Amino acid sequence: METYRTSVMLCGGTGCIAGGSLKLKKALDEEIKRRDLQKEVNVVLTGCNGFCAEGPVMTVYPDDIFYEKVTVADVPVIVEEHFIKGRPVGRLMYKEPVKKQTIPLMREIPFFSLQVLRALRNKGLIDAEKIDEYIARDGYQAAAKALTEMTSEQVVNEIKASGLRGRGGAGFPTGMKWEFCSKVKGEQKYILCNGDEGDPGAFMDRSVMEADPHVVLEGMIIGAKAIGANKGFIYVRAEYPLAVHRLQLAIAQAKEYGLLGNNIFGTGFNLDIEIYLGAGAFVCGEETALMRSLEGKRGMPRPRPPFPAVKGLWDCPTVLNNVETYANIPQIILNGADWYKTLGTEKSTGTKVFALSGAISNIGLIEVPMGIPLRKIIFDIGGGVPKGRKFKAVQLGGPSGGCIPEHLLDTPVTYEDIVQTGAIVGSGGMVVMNDLNCMVSVAKFFLEFTAEESCGKCPPCRVGTTLMLDLLTKITEGKGLETDIELLQDMSLDIIATSLCGLGQTAPNPVLTTIKYFRDEYESHIKEKWCKTGVCKELCTFYIDEEKCKACGACKRVCPQSAVAGEKKVAHRIDQSKCIQCRSCYEACKFDSVKIGPRSMRETVENITDQSALRDKMIETLAGKEE
Amino acid sequence: MSRLTVDDLKRIKDQQKATFTLREGGSRVKVTVHMGTCGIAAGARKVMEALLDEINKSNVSDVAVTTSGCAGLCSKEPMATVELLNAAPVKYGSLNEEKMRKIFQDHILNGHPVEEYALVVGSETAY
Ligand SMILES: Cc1cc2nc3c(=O)[nH]c(=O)nc-3n(C[C@H](O)[C@H](O)[C@H](O)COP(=O)(O)O)c2cc1C
Numbered sequence: 244m245e246t247y248r249t250s251v252m253l254c255g256g257t258g259c260i261a262g263g264s265l266k267l268k269k270a271l272d273e274e275i276k277r278r279d280l281q282k283e284v285n286v287v288l289t290g291c292n293g294f295c296a297e298g299p300v301m302t303v304y305p306d307d308i309f310y311e312k313v314t315v316a317d318v319p320v321i322v323e324e325h326f327i328k329g330r331p332v333g334r335l336m337y338k339e340p341v342k343k344q345t346i347p348l349m350r351e352i353p354f355f356s357l358q359v360l361r362a363l364r365n366k367g368l369i370d371a372e373k374i375d376e377y378i379a380r381d382g383y384q385a386a387a388k389a390l391t392e393m394t395s396e397q398v399v400n401e402i403k404a405s406g407l408r409g410r411g412g413a414g415f416p417t418g419m420k421w422e423f424c425s426k427v428k429g430e431q432k433y434i435l436c437n438g439d440e441g442d443p444g445a446f447m448d449r450s451v452m453e454a455d456p457h458v459v460l461e462g463m464i465i466g467a468k469a470i471g472a473n474k475g476f477i478y479v480r481a482e483y484p485l486a487v488h489r490l491q492l493a494i495a496q497a498k499e500y501g502l503l504g505n506n507i508f509g510t511g512f513n514l515d516i517e518i519y520l521g522a523g524a525f526v527c528g529e530e531t532a533l534m535r536s537l538e539g540k541r542g543m544p545r546p547r548p549p550f551p552a553v554k555g556l557w558d559c560p561t562v563l564n565n566v567e568t569y570a571n572i573p574q575i576i577l578n579g580a581d582w583y584k585t586l587g588t589e590k591s592t593g594t595k596v597f598a599l600s601g602a603i604s605n606i607g608l609i610e611v612p613m614g615i616p617l618r619k620i621i622f623d624i625g626g627g628v629p630k631g632r633k634f635k636a637v638q639l640g641g642p643s644g645g646c647i648p649e650h651l652l653d654t655p656v657t658y659e660d661i662v663q664t665g666a667i668v669g670s671g672g673m674v675v676m677n678d679l680n681c682m683v684s685v686a687k688f689f690l691e692f693t694a695e696e697s698c699g700k701c702p703p704c705r706v707g708t709t710l711m712l713d714l715l716t717k718i719t720e721g722k723g724l725e726t727d728i729e730l731l732q733d734m735s736l737d738i739i740a741t742s743l744c745g746l747g748q749t750a751p752n753p754v755l756t757t758i759k760y761f762r763d764e765y766e767s768h769i770k771e772k773w774c775k776t777g778v779c780k781e782l783c784t785f786y787i788d789e790e791k792c793k794a795c796g797a798c799k800r801v802c803p804q805s806a807v808a809g810e811k812k813v814a815h816r817i818d819q820s821k822c823i824q825c826r827s828c829y830e831a832c833k834f835d836s837v838k839i840g841p842r843s844m845r846e847t848v849e850n851i852t853d854q855s856a857l858r859d860k861m862i863e864t865l866a867g868k869e870e
Numbered sequence: 871m872s873r874l875t876v877d878d879l880k881r882i883k884d885q886q887k888a889t890f891t892l893r894e895g896g897s898r899v900k901v902t903v904h905m906g907t908c909g910i911a912a913g914a915r916k917v918m919e920a921l922l923d924e925i926n927k928s929n930v931s932d933v934a935v936t937t938s939g940c941a942g943l944c945s946k947e948p949m950a951t952v953e954l955l956n957a958a959p960v961k962y963g964s965l966n967e968e969k970m971r972k973i974f975q976d977h978i979l980n981g982h983p984v985e986e987y988a989l990v991v992g993s994e995t996a997y
Contacts, residue, residue: 246888246926248918248935279915283922283935305892305900305934327905329937350895368893378879379886387876501873508876 247285249326250304252367256291256453257446257485259298263314264288267299270318275326284326290454290489291446292367294354296606297337302349302367309349310335340604340626354605357624359586361594362410362570363610366454371489374496377457383502385573386464390510393576395425398469402572404580406592410447411437411528411565412643412670413745414591414658417572420562424470424552427560432472434463434514435537435556435563438479438486439521439528442641443692445672447596448566450608452479452486455570456493460503460516462569465576467514470562475516478533480523490518525642525696529744530555530563532698543700544744565670567596587613591657595671601638602677604629611656618652621675632677636760640669642689642696643749645756646682665756667749679830681778682761683768686754687715693750704747707738711754719779721842723769728758773841780824784844787828789814791836798828798837819845888931897934899978902951906940912947913966920967921950924974933978946989952977963989 251271255264271286292300297311308331310321317335324330336345337352346352360366369376377383389398403418424432436459440448452459463475479487494516497503505513519537526532527542534556536542555561571593575583584592591613597620600606604626611620621627621637628634636646645666647654654660661668676685694708711734717723735751742748758765767773774782787798787807792814799807799815806822809815817828829837840848891897903909903918918935925933941949946963952973953959960983962973969987976982 246922248922250889250893252893283918305895305897306936307895327910327937328939329902329905330939368890375882375886378882379890381883383874383879384876387879391876506873508874 247283248305249284251284251286251301252289252292252304253286253301254290254292254299254367255288255371256295256298256450258291258295259300260485262298264299266315267301267313267318270315271322274318274322278322278327280322280326284322287370288372289367289369290365290371291450291608293358293363293450293608294605295608296604303331306331307348307350309337309347309352309355311337340629354607354609354624354626357619358610359594359612360610361574361586362451362458362567362596363454363608364574365458366450366608369455371454371456372492374457374493374500377455381577382457382573383461385576386461386468386502387508389465389468389576390508390512393468395469395471398465398576399425401580402469402575405575405583406580406587406590407568407571407575407583408591408658409565410567410571410595410670412640412667414668417564417568420552420564421466421469423550424560424562427553429560431474431557431559432470433556433559433561434467434470434472434475435533435561436463436475436477436566436569437528437530437533437563438477438483438566439533440480440483440566440670441523441525441528441696442643442670442672444598444600444638444674445641445670446598447608447671449483449486450598451566451570451596452483453489456486456489457497458570458573459490459566460493460497462564462572463516464502464507464514465572466562466564466569468512470560472562473513473515475514476519476537476556477516478519478521478527478537481520482523487518487520494518524698525692526698526744526746529746532744533563534561543698544746546743567671588655588657590659591668595656595668597671597673599625599673599675601674602628602632602634602680603675613657614655616653616655617647620656620673621652625675628675628677632679634675635678635680636676636682636685638666638674638676638685638689638753639672640667640749640752641672641674642692643667643745643752644669644672645752646676646685646760647756648760665752665759667752679776679778679826681719681774681776682757682764683715683719683774684778686757687712687719689753690715690750693746697746697750701741701743701747703738703741704743704750707734707742707747708750710734711738711751715754718765718768719774719782721768721772721779721781723765725769727769728762728765732758767841771841772843775839777824777826777829777839782842783824784819784840784842784848785817785822785824785826785828786838786840786844786848787815787817788836788838789816791834793834793836795833797831797833801827801831803827817848819848888925888929888933891931892934896932898932898955900934900936900953901978902936902938902953904939904941904947904949904951905937906944906947908940908944909947909949914948916967917948917950917965917970920970921974924971928974928979930979943989949989952983954978954981961989962987 399422407417408414527536532542532544551561587593596610690712694712697704699705777783804821806818948965949963951961
């Protein structure tokens with residue numbers, strides 16, 4: 244076994260690969276060879292490092308130096324300066340955004356230092372395509388322990404005692420699910436893994452499958468032992484080619500080592516695992532629909548009971564768990580339930596992986612102890628809202644979840660506390676919104692998604708989501724009625740109460756939470772025909788407060804319509820007949836002099852030519868509108 | 871490769887212990903080989919090779935090797951600094967392969983600095 248003095252862990256997650264990490268790998272290998280360092284320095288392509296916003300990223304060990312936004316052109320410098328002369332390259336290091344201070348060590352960058360890695364413990368540390376590297380990090384020892392030293396009942400009890408709850412969204416206690424199924428009699432049982440991950444903005448499961456595919460297999464082996472299954476399937480969406488590739492490799496390697504197949508560890512226990520590619524329908528992530536899809540039928544949910552633990556895939560007793568749920572299992576078996584419970588709260592134990600996206604500085608993947616306040620995730624780990632904009636809301640749980648406003652940011656992230664806000668923890672998508680987001684449009688976006696993804700089997704969901712979407716569209720086009728808000732709330736409750744599966748039962752949540760916390764926005768859309776964020780084009784007027792205008796020309800330069808008139812030292816003005824409400828001028832203005840008024844202002848602005856009269860008129864119009 | 875036993879898991883893990891101790895930041899000793907232009911001209915690459923060879927042969931898993939640029943004492947190159955956990959760093963000069971191998975055996979493995987090669991005790995660290 245060669246020992247290298249330096250290991251370069253280059254991120255090979257989907258984000259960094261899109262940013263060019265495969266080309267970087269080649270360039271690094273070539274340059275290292277050219278400098279005759281191939282026996283000393285080793286480049287490893289890992290799974291997702293998590294800090295996707297800064298990609299391509301890499302970490303150099305043993306020094307723990309973190310480089311970001313690395314390009315092929317940087318390679319000779321890194322090799323010469325760092326690998327040969329031991330002088331890490333400062334300009335490629337992370338810079339803390341507020342004080343612009345360089346932080347060389349990965350472990351000292353807040354994005355990493357505030358995380359606790361359990362499900363993601365191998366991310367960036369192993370080559371995801373080498374089973375030996377997984378084994379070097381205690382891989383398959385939990386499976387060995389479960390198969391050779393424990394009874395099924397002991398496995399079930401350990402998982403039950405850990406308090407682990409399913410990470411796929413619903414948060415059902417995993418140990419209880421396994422216990423139900425283990426007690427059902429059946430010749431043939433199945434163990435399934437849900438890697439469908441349909442929430443927009445979520446990529447937790449993809450990252451686990453890409454960074455550490457063997458942990459999923461090991462979790463499934465332990466689950467299979469617990470319930471007595473000898474056949475498993477991993478359901479992955481076909482849009483995840485890298486995850487599929489790495490899982491396939493992992494299965495082949497595990498088979499070769501006898502960790503899958505017959506008589507594993509000489510215990511007489513058998514398990515085969517196959518991959519099944521899903522076509523990417525959101526509803527196929529729902530457990531009963533997923534099983535129908537696996538059977539080769541159209542993926543549609545069916546009523547429960549009977550629960551899958553009794554009658555699942557091909558009517559056999561079946562357990563389905565989420566990717567991240569399985570990723571927690573080996574650690575619990577190795578270290579025990581008490582260890583697992585040292586993090587989190589009484590009812591929400593352990594850690595949870597979240598995908599941060601939207602208006603947040605550090606877009607990426609994080610793992611944090613449950614119970615951590617939302618504020619800490621968004622501002623300390625996530626680095627807050629970029630470009631000097633203001634935080635408005637965070638959407639948790641994707642299309643099934645809800646929007647949580649600023650004043651609830653101290654809510655601890657646990658299943659029981661998040662539900663109180665009207666959102667759900669969900670599978671871990673966290674989309675941050677800033678003051679440029681119109682909350683009616685946000686609700687409409689999610690409804691468009693669920694109306695499109697509704698399988699059509701039950702009318703409340705099929706018809707209901709479409710009707711709700713029509714109402715929301717009407718409101719954003721300025722045709723809303725004052726009664727529409729109540730109507731939306733009523734319909735929501737009916738859809739929740741009567742839909743067949745979780746898709747319909749949760750689809751109204753984004754609407755309900757935005758009405759609950761941002762009702763004023765719905766009202767100004769309907770009553771004043773005014774979208775104050777300037778998102779709904781029919782409901783706004785962009786104009787320039789000519790007293791504040793510094794005539795800097797920033798708005799004029801970005802306007803795609805050449806609708807801004809004005810020269811140096813002359814306050815600018817927007818020609819309403821040319822304006823297409825794209826909001827570029829508003830975002831470009833550094834002096835807060837581009838304003839967004841209600842629709843009705845367009846005529847006012849157009850008919851007045853005299854500067855001071857225009858201003859008076861604006862003040863008059865706005866006085867009546869502002870609360 | 872035939873079917874694994876529980877002992878095989880342990881064996882595979884042990885084989886890679888060195889690599890992983892370094893990645894996980896658990897090293898006991900840090901050796902810095904000075905690789906400035908002067909160091910390389912004086913034979914630092916050979917010294918580095920000897921060091922890595924000793925590490926491989928002895929199967930130790932907790933020695934981190936890094937490099938540094940010119941330390942400003944070009945006449946004493948090749949140089950290396952050995953830092954044991956909780957001990958002052960020792961800087962060695964005018965090294966060659968044999969001297970490095972001896973430092974590895976006496977200082978790195980057994981904790982006794984080789985005084986005859988030492989330049990200073992308790993100076994700089996890498997950054
Ligand atoms: C519409 C819909 C989509 C779902 N999509 C997923 C998904 O993509 N991944 C997932 O793990 N669970 C998804 N679920 C939840 C599953 O039905 C099921 O609860 C979960 O896979 C069980 O695993 P767990 O207990 O480990 O979370 C979805 C549920 C619904 C209603």
